Amino acid sequence: DIQMTQSPSSLSASVGDTVTITCQASQDISDYLNWYQHKPGKAPKLLIYDASTLETGVPSRFSGGGSGTDFTFTITGLQPEDIATYYCQHYDNLPITFGQGTRLDFK
Amino acid sequence: QVQLQESGPGLVKASQTVSLTCTVSGGSISSGNYYWSWIRQPAGKGLEWIGRISTTGGTSYNPSLKSRVTISIDTSKNQFSLNLSSVTASDTAVYYCARGGDSGNYYGFVYWGQGTLVTVSS
Numbered sequence: 001d002i003q004m005t006q007s008p009s010s011l012s013a014s015v016g017d018t019v020t021i022t023c024q025a026s027q028d029i030s031d032y033l034n035w036y037q038h039k040p041g042k043a044p045k046l047l048i049y050d051a052s053t054l055e056t057g058v059p060s061r062f063s064g065g066g067s068g069t070d071f072t073f074t075i076t077g078l079q080p081e082d083i084a085t086y087y088c089q090h091y092d093n094l095p096i097t098f099g100q101g102t103r104l105d106f107k
Numbered sequence: 108q109v110q111l112q113e114s115g116p117g118l119v120k121a122s123q124t125v126s127l128t129c130t131v132s133g134g135s136i137s138s139g140n141y142y143w144s145w146i147r148q149p150a151g152k153g154l155e156w157i158g159r160i161s162t163t164g165g166t167s168y169n170p171s172l173k174s175r176v177t178i179s180i181d182t183s184k185n186q187f188s189l190n191l192s193s194v195t196a197s198d199t200a201v202y203y204c205a206r207g208g209d210s211g212n213y214y215g216f217v218y219w220g221q222g223t224l225v226t227v228s229s
Contacts, residue, residue, distance in 0.1 A: 001170070032214070034214070034215040034216075036154075036216070038154075042221075043203060043205075043219030043220065043221060043222060044154065044203075044216065044219060046208070046212060046215040046216060046217050049208075049211060049212045049214070049215040050211060053211060053212075055208075055212055055215070055217070087153065087154055089154070089215075089216075091214040091215075094167050095156055095167075095168075095169040095170060095171075096144075096156040097156065098153055098154040098155070098156070099153070100153045101153045101154075
């Protein structure tokens with residue numbers, strides 16, 4: 001199985017900040033990587049697919065990058081509604097696996 | 108707009124089999140070439156992909172659960188189902204059904220059910 005390692009596991013920031021989460025795959029996954037936002041009591045929401053493509057309707061303050069084994073997810077200009085847990089997920093092969101999540105909250 | 112809705116028992120006893128169903132609305136489960144997945148999240152933990160079934164009935168399972176999991180599809184009811192046998196407390200989780208998108212986001216989980224909590228009691 002491909003292991004997905006996210007860092008940090010938790011993050012505190014202020015409105016307007018730029019925050020970056022990293023995700024490292026245990027082997028080369030090209031750009032077969034998705035990012036999700038997950039709020040308590042709701043289903044996860046796909047934000048970015050193919051490592052850097054913004055899903056339709058997702059605000060442009062969200063962005064993703066990277067390829068191979070190292071990926072980043074950035075929120076530029078944090079908004080109150082962005083408080084959530086964020087997950088990376090690969091789809092290079094089966095089984096599909098997720099990172100352990102990064103919990104984002106306000107300082 | 109495709110919508111998914113999980114249903115099933117909220118409480119199951121250890122060693123038993125839990126059966127969950129995902130009902131699809133807003134489109135036919137048999138149209139298109141999609142994968143229909145089950146994903147779970149134990150309390151306080153991350154997301155775990157359980158397995159998936161294709162429109163044509165082909166299945167793939169997470170090796171960590173493969174010996175206990177069966178996913179099936181019922182096109183006449185527009186549903187797909189998850190059976191997880193010999194459950195233990197570690198199977199207590201919110202279970203989601205999900206499907207990929209229609210274009211470039213095909214391999215992303217775009218459509219999700221709201222999730223159903225399954226608690227395993229001793």
